[in-house]
Amino acid sequence: MFITRAISVTNFFVATSALGFQVCVLYPWHKQLDEDFESLKKEHLRDPGDAQRSHPMEVVRKEASISIIVLATHTISSTVSHPSVSPSSPPSLVAAAETIPQKITMPSMAASLTKSNDLALYSRYALAGAVCCSFTHAILTPVDIVKTRIQVDPLAYNHGVSGGLRQVVASEGAGALATGLGPTAVGYFLQGALKFGGYEFLKTRAIDTLGYETACNNRYAIYLGSSALAELAGDIVLCPFEAVRIRLVSQPGFGRGLGDGLARIVREEGIRGLYSGLGPIVLKQVPYTMATFVVYEHALEQAYKWVDKSTVSGLGITGINMGSGLIAGIAATLVSQPADTILSKINKAKGEAGQGTFHRLWTIARDTGIRGSYAGVRARLVMVGGMTALQFAVYGDIKKALGATGGIEIK
CATH class of the missing domain: 1.50.40.10 (Mitochondrial carrier domain)
Structure with a gap:
């Protein structure tokens, strides 16, 4: 009796967990990966001239999956828009971060x-x-x-x-x-x-x-x-x-x-x-x-x-x-x-x-x-x-x- 009940409940538990994992986790996760891939592809194909016209805050709001590309693009934009920076200076992530206006409130994680x-x-x-x-x-x-x-x-x-x-x-x-x-x-x-x-x-x-x-x-x-x-x-x-x-x-x-x-x-x-x-x-x-x-x-x-x-x-x-x-x-x-x-x-x-x-x-x-x-x-x-x-x-x-x-x- 005990073994039969335990097996029945275990089977139900495993089946329910598997179904919940498939519907609630794998499907949304797969969908998000597709969206991130499409966003990354569009960013690669975008005209480099667009990066120079973009506002610094737009760069900050990009998805995490393309953060490296965004930071590099922002560095180029900062070099063009600030004459005080020597064109021969090597771009850096620190320099890009320093050019972000301090008065802009960063969006919260949520x-x-x-x-x-x-x-x-x-x-x-x-x-x-x-x-x-x-x-x-x-x-x-x-x-x-x-x-x-x-x-x-x-x-x-x-x-x-x-x-x-x-x-x-x-x-x-x-x-x-x-x-x-x-x-x-x-x-x-x-x-x-x-x-x-x-x-x-x-x-x-x-x-x-x-x-x-x-x-x-x-x-x-x-x-x-x-x-x-x-x-x-x-x-x-x-x-x-x-x-x-x-x-x-x-x-x-x-x-x-x-x-x-x-x-x-x-x-x-x-x-x-x-x-x-x-x-x-x-x-x-x-x-x-x-x-x-x-x-x-x-x-x-x-x-x-x-x-x-x-x-x-x-x-x-x-x-x-x-x-x-x-x-x-x-x-x-x-x-x-x-x-x-x-x-x-x-x-x-x-x-x-x-x-x-x-x-x-x-x-x-x-x-x-x-x-x-x-x-x-x-x-x-x-x-x-x-x-x-x-x-x-x-x-x-x-x-x-x-x-x-x-x-x-x-x-």
């Missing part, structure tokens, strides 16, 4: 991106985020099962993570450790794409709107706002899959998998049943993600004060990403634990007839209390701390493999 570049870049961010979130949540499914059981039934599951794992295997078999794997992999694949892709997009746009200097002075506000909005979009997509996962874990025999669980909830409770946990999931995930990105960015910033990023090896960068992610995961777990407990309880069973979602939330929070809301926090620290560390390490490596460069870093 503003200089074309629509085609935007699509290719943020598609790669989204794909990297989708893969890293789906992968890290999927491999930690057994720990997530124990964490959920402790939250919904703390009296029965009171022997910690390792004891909980043995207890599940003893009573339900090893196959029970894969319960909820389908909704976990699919839900977090979609959520990760919106979370990481949206964060990078919103952060870059905020920097472009405010200006780099202003953004540097308000970088934590940008981190918080960008991560909150990106996570909110991801939560709307994730919520139905999380509802199914919790039902499958907390009610053994509820369904055979993702499709069966979705169909049963819709049949018995309607679409509303899939979103009964939207409030708690937003209360959990948004503060969690905000804390994650702020702490991660700060930890990364502090790390690179001690080491020069340009001299660090690829393995060293992965290690720094992982260490920063571990610190961020621990902080985010403590912030979001109460909402996570309420989410597990509200999705354990459907509410009473006529009972609204907000009334259920208030009742559960009142009955649980502060101490009860931190039930299962040790299991979640192990799970979320390790998962976040691995998540940022995988995300950084996938971005590098996909060539997802061009975003703006606030320093």
